[in-house]
Amino acid sequence: xEPTPEPNVVAERQARAAARPQDTRPQDGAESYGSxxxxxxxxxxxxxxxxxxxxxxxxxxIYENEITAFIGPSGCGKTTVLRSLNRMNDLVVGAxxxxxxxxxxxxxxxKDVSPIAVRRKIGMVFQKPNPFPKSIYDNIAYGPRINGxxxxxxxxxIVEKSLIQAxxxxxxxxxxxxxxxxxxxxxxxxxxxxxxxxVEPDVVLMDEPCSALDPIATSAIEDLMKEIKSQYTIVIxxxxxxxxxxxxxxxxxxxxxxxxxxxxxxxVLVEYGQTQQIFEDPHDPRTQAYVTGRMG
Amino acid sequence: xxxxxxxxxxxxxxIEARVIEMFGMLxxxxxxxxxxxxxxxxxxxxxxxxxxxxxxxxxxxxxxLVSRAILMQAPVASDLRFLLTVLRIVPELERSHSLVxxxxxxxxxxxxxxLSPRTRGLVERMGELASDMWRxxxxxxxxxxxxxxxVLAERDEEMDELHSSLIGELAxxxxxxxxxxxxTLVARFYERLGxxxxxxxxxxxxxxGSQQPEEN
Numbered sequence: 321x322e323p324t325p326e327p328n329v330v331a332e333r334q335a336r337a338a339a340r341p342q343d344t345r346p347q348d349g350a351e352s353y354g355s356x357x358x359x360x361x362x363x364x365x366x367x368x369x370x371x372x373x374x375x376x377x378x379x380x381x382i383y384e385n386e387i388t389a390f391i392g393p394s395g396c397g398k399t400t401v402l403r404s405l406n407r408m409n410d411l412v413v414g415a416x417x418x419x420x421x422x423x424x425x426x427x428x429x430x431k432d433v434s435p436i437a438v439r440r441k442i443g444m445v446f447q448k449p450n451p452f453p454k455s456i457y458d459n460i461a462y463g464p465r466i467n468g469x470x471x472x473x474x475x476x477x478i479v480e481k482s483l484i485q486a487x488x489x490x491x492x493x494x495x496x497x498x499x500x501x502x503x504x505x506x507x508x509x510x511x512x513x514x515x516x517x518x519v520e521p522d523v524v525l526m527d528e529p530c531s532a533l534d535p536i537a538t539s540a541i542e543d544l545m546k547e548i549k550s551q552y553t554i555v556i557x558x559x560x561x562x563x564x565x566x567x568x569x570x571x572x573x574x575x576x577x578x579x580x581x582x583x584x585x586x587x588v589l590v591e592y593g594q595t596q597q598i599f600e601d602p603h604d605p606r607t608q609a610y611v612t613g614r615m616g
Numbered sequence: 617x618x619x620x621x622x623x624x625x626x627x628x629x630x631i632e633a634r635v636i637e638m639f640g641m642l643x644x645x646x647x648x649x650x651x652x653x654x655x656x657x658x659x660x661x662x663x664x665x666x667x668x669x670x671x672x673x674x675x676x677x678x679x680x681l682v683s684r685a686i687l688m689q690a691p692v693a694s695d696l697r698f699l700l701t702v703l704r705i706v707p708e709l710e711r712s713h714s715l716v717x718x719x720x721x722x723x724x725x726x727x728x729x730x731l732s733p734r735t736r737g738l739v740e741r742m743g744e745l746a747s748d749m750w751r752x753x754x755x756x757x758x759x760x761x762x763x764x765x766x767v768l769a770e771r772d773e774e775m776d777e778l779h780s781s782l783i784g785e786l787a788x789x790x791x792x793x794x795x796x797x798x799x800t801l802v803a804r805f806y807e808r809l810g811x812x813x814x815x816x817x818x819x820x821x822x823x824x825g826s827q828q829p830e831e832n
Contacts, residue, residue: 562690599692601825608827611692613621 357384359523359553360405360428365419367400367409374400375587377419380572382523387545387554389564389595392574393610397587398557401574402525405555406442407435424522440467443516447528449508451500451515456483456492459500459511463519478518486514487544506537513544517552524548526556530563542567561611564595571598573607624689631681631702638674638709639754641667642716646750646809649720650743653802654736656728664717675710678702694825701823705757705816712750712812715805722798730795738782739799742806745775749813756817762824768817775810779803 360382367375375397382388382405390398400409407428409415421428428438452459460479469475479496483489488510492503500511509529516524526545530538545554545567558564564571572592578585591598591607602608609615619625645664652660682699685691691699731739749771756764782803786796 561692565692600696601827602693603826605827608693612695613624614619 361422363420370414373586378589386569389568389571390557396574398574442523443521444525445529456500457496460518482514482518486510506533523553568595571595645716649716652720652723658723664720671713708812732790742778746809753813753816756820760824762821764817768814772810772814779807
């Protein structure tokens with residue numbers, strides 16, 4: 321039998337296209353992966369370094385228990401936006417955020433909000449694994465100790481649980497007292513993830529966590545992200561678009577806007593949507609050009 | 617703006633060129649087959665058999681070019697949609713050309729004069745409509761125009777009506793049994809050709825995507 325025509329497919333697709341909103345923010349509903357609760361709501365934020373406006377007017381919401389990927393060319397401001405989500409930019413002299421960004425409904429840059437408390441809830445994993453020059457055990461126990469946990473048994477539990485979550489326990493359980501500096505790159509990065517998880521954050525921000533790792537270690541981290549997303553909300557900046565397609569539920573594409581007259585450049589959020597839509601059927605020609613590799 | 621991946625773009629262009637070539641052969645041969653059937657001129661039968669061979673060679677070649685591009689280039693967005701759509705429409709093109717060849721072959725089996733005037737008229741209309749539908753499908757493909765799907769679906773209803781009329785005419789028993797049997801098959805071939813054109817236009821909806829036109 322030869323296939324019969326499929327008018328329904330056409331009709332459905334056209335109905336979907338007609339119903340597509342102009343707003344770049346993804347819609348809640350049937351296609352939402354997590355609980356549908358928003359963790360962050362950035363409502364038109366601009367981020368400056370001194371007089372230089374690195375990012376302009378970013379509007380997006382990050383959803384609970386999802387992995388959100390930020391992609392875009394160098395200088396598009398994706399890392400700057402990521403760092404604004406746990407006030408990491410406060411540590412940069414001259415950096416400031418304008419506009420409203422809310423974390424679980426509370427203004428993140430409110431006067432009475434402590435950046436330290438923010439970072440305790442919103443952890444960060446960096447591009448280069450940065451284990452402390454201490455034992456594996458002490459790396460993990462570092463945060464909980466600062467938070468006042470002194471009980472040895474309780475600390476042991478946290479160390480074990482965090483290392484299991486970070487898929488590192490089996491590899492290091494017999495050498496917890498050994499220096500963390502002796503770990504391989506992939507192990508060191510998983511240690512840093514375990515260290516982030518040890519303080520039981522709400523959100524984990526990852527800034528190119530796999531760019532210094534080999535494919536096997538990268539797979540281990542990607543599996544780990546999917547494993548833990550039921551308990552955490554993850555935002556990842558990545559240059560690896562295939563990684564974004566493999567791990568993320570939603571993808572935000574940032575690009576650079578050049579102003580020829582003033583010879584300045586600033587990062588903008590071009591398109592934000594379900595990852596499959598961004599990579600299969602992007603709406604904006606700039607997204608299309610970037611994901612297909614036709615422009616840098 | 618710098619254009620990257622030019623080699624990949626050339627591969628995609630080469631695939632598109634072959635698809636267009638197949639489309640072209642199909643549209644041309646469909647008109648020829650109808651002519652042959654109605655005039656009894658069976659000279660094209662051999663020509664179409666040759667073309668059938670060419671298409672049978674193009675089909676695996678295209679498949680292998682597409683597989684290679686998917687494997688080596690990790691395509692996404694419009695590139696991915698294009699390659700997947702090619703994989704899906706090439707079998708339709710190949711089957712459609714076989715149908716065209718089957719129609720032409722009937723020119724060998726009976727004399728055009730054996731057809732009743734009404735049968736002749738209906739076949740002529742089915743042939744014209746099938747050619748029209750294919751031209752529209754090709755145009756939709758070439759322009760990546762999703763609206764072709766609706767147009768083709770509508771025209772396919774006309775085709776189905778002509779098919780029913782022809783079957784009714786054949787059932788009335790006005791022609792010899794062998795000619796009636798052959799014409800029943802021909803009716804079916806045109807009807808299937810219409811369906812394939814509709815399928816292709818439906819695939820163009822996916823191919824076209826929903827990208828907004830670039831602002832100038």
